[in-house]
Amino acid sequence: MKLSVIIPTYNEEAYIADAIHSVSFADEIIIIDSYSTDQTVEIAEKMNCKILFNKFENYSKQKNLAIPHAQGEWILFLDADERISIALRNEIISAIESPGKNRAYKLQFPHFFINRFLYRKADKVTRLVYNKDIIFTGDVHEKLNIPEGNTKILNQPVLHYTYKGIYHYLSKKESYSWFQAGEMLKRNKKTNYFHLVFKPFYRFFHIYFIKRGFLDGIPGLAGATFDAYGVFARYAKLILLQKNLK
Numbered sequence: 001m002k003l004s005v006i007i008p009t010y011n012e013e014a015y016i017a018d019a020i021h022s023v024s025f026a027d028e029i030i031i032i033d034s035y036s037t038d039q040t041v042e043i044a045e046k047m048n049c050k051i052l053f054n055k056f057e058n059y060s061k062q063k064n065l066a067i068p069h070a071q072g073e074w075i076l077f078l079d080a081d082e083r084i085s086i087a088l089r090n091e092i093i094s095a096i097e098s099p100g101k102n103r104a105y106k107l108q109f110p111h112f113f114i115n116r117f118l119y120r121k122a123d124k125v126t127r128l129v130y131n132k133d134i135i136f137t138g139d140v141h142e143k144l145n146i147p148e149g150n151t152k153i154l155n156q157p158v159l160h161y162t163y164k165g166i167y168h169y170l171s172k173k174e175s176y177s178w179f180q181a182g183e184m185l186k187r188n189k190k191t192n193y194f195h196l197v198f199k200p201f202y203r204f205f206h207i208y209f210i211k212r213g214f215l216d217g218i219p220g221l222a223g224a225t226f227d228a229y230g231v232f233a234r235y236a237k238l239i240l241l242q243k244n245l246k
Contacts, residue, residue, distance in 0.1 A: 001096045002027040004072035004131070008062045010034040012080035013043060015161070020047045022083040022159075023076065025093065032066040040080075058179075060136035070131055077127045077144075081161045082109075088156035092128060095154065103130040103149025108157040113169070114219040117159075120211050121223055124153055139179050173230040181237035191242070195235040204228035 005026040009016060010033065020029055020043075029049045033041055034056035041051055054065050063077060074096045078084070084092070088107075095105055105128040110119045126144045136142045184191070204224050207213045213220035240246050 001074055002072035003074050003076060003092070003096060004070035005029045005076045005078055006032060006063060006066045006070060007049075007078050007080060008032050008034070008059065008066075009036060009040050009044070009080050010056060011036045011038045011040060013039040015080040016040050017043050017047065018083060019078060019080045020044065020049060022085075022089075023078060025089055026076065027072050028070070030066050030069055032062050034062070058139035058142070060138055060142040063136045063142070067131070067134065073131055075129055075131050075134070077129075079160075083159035083161075085156060085159055088154065088158065091154050091156050095128065095152070099130070101150045102152045103132075104128065104144070104146045104151040106151060106153045108153065108155075109160045110157050111223060112159075112161045113223045116216070116219055117157075118213070118216050118220060118223055119157070120213050120216060120220070121207060121227075122157065126151060127158075128154070139183055141176070141180070169226060173226065173233060177230060177233035177237050180234045181241055184234075184238050185241045189238070191235050191238050196232055196239075199235065200228040200232040203231045 003026045005023045005028070007016070007019060007029065009031055013036075023029060029047075030052060031041070031044045031049045032052045032054060035053060044051060050069065052066055052069060054062060056062060067075065076092065095102070104126050106124045107127045108122045108124055110117045110122040112118075126146070129144060129146055130149065133147045135145050137145060204227070207227055208220065208224040213224045216223070237246075
């Protein structure tokens with residue numbers, strides 16, 4: 001089975017080489033770039049990647065544009081700040097060589113925050129998929145839709161250097177919350193001030209107590225707090241959009 005890797009980029013010169021090196025076992029690596037102004041593209045070209053360009057509109061469109069260019073029977077979607085460890089590489093190779101009825105695999109993404117991985121705060125996202133009739137939907141936190149087959153979770157985590165610092169973390173929360181609020185507005189989702197209080201509180205409670213984030217010390221506490229803020233910001237921005245105050 002051949003494997004293609006698709007990596008969306010924009011000004012990732014500090015990260016892209018390590019990302020490409022971590023998936024050097026793939027049969028091809030495709031970069032879909034949003035017209036970077038740094039050395040991202042030059043680095044990728046020197047590492048023999050296929051380069052595509054498209055002005056960024058949303059995450060789904062970037063990946064959907066690259067999918068038809070993938071020649072492999074399987075596609076792995078990777079971000080520039082993510083790394084595939086040797087253990088996960090071996091698990092991926094084994095999974096696609098003997099997939100059985102599986103047509104997609106979820107990868108685990110523990111957050112990297114304040115210089116440590118928070119394994120109790122890990123997302124499970126479909127990133128490895130059989131290359132047939134697949135499409136992404138959604139502007140942010142895009143969803144990969146597959147037509148048939150089972151989905152399995154791989155055991156080894158992706159090394160995801162999620163946030164480069166507190167400022168970067170809050171900047172991403174700010175950007176994502178506008179995207180999410182816009183999507184909720186399109187769906188005519190109603191909100192009120194109850195959402196501003198209950199949902200952020202529940203997010204903090206779920207991460208810090210139910211998922212035992214308290215075992216991660218200060219980084220666990222800070223991560224749960226900032227995640228709760230992200231939920232608050234999403235609904236606050238939705239109220240602003242509903243009242244045409246943006």
